[in-house]
Amino acid sequence: MKIARLLALGCVLAAGLPAIHASAQRVSRMTGEQLGTLCTKPAGTGICDSYISGVADAGALDHLFVRNAEKDAKDVAAFCITPETPTADMRTKVVGWMKAHREGLSRPAGEVVFTALHESYPCGGGK
Secondary structure, eight states: OHHHHHHHHHHHHHHOSOGGGTTTSOOOSOBHHHHHHHHTSGGGHHHHHHHHHHHHHHHHHHHHHHHHTSOOTTOOOSOOOOTTOOHHHHHHHHHHHHHHTGGGTTSBHHHHHHHHHHHHSOTTSOO
């Protein structure tokens, strides 16, 4: 089981950030549909949670990097997830978003998760 989690984490790290940079960066070949299948099977929730957490971490760290290292105080976070938010709650929102947006599930899993987090956890008190 540890090997599967490490592989999932490696996929997340390799997936990179949003598709904005996809033309210049390697993006995982896993589709949103494939990840959705994993996320809805009891045996796959650990891998799913690791993938979602990796995308959330990458988005948060990218924002911190731009604000601090690149000194861009105007940079806005793509999503705002409180530290207290359980990963299972994030999975529930991502899976719900996937079910409501089946037409886009052929896109890379990282892009799908990023978009789902962006729309499910808006900054500034939206949804």
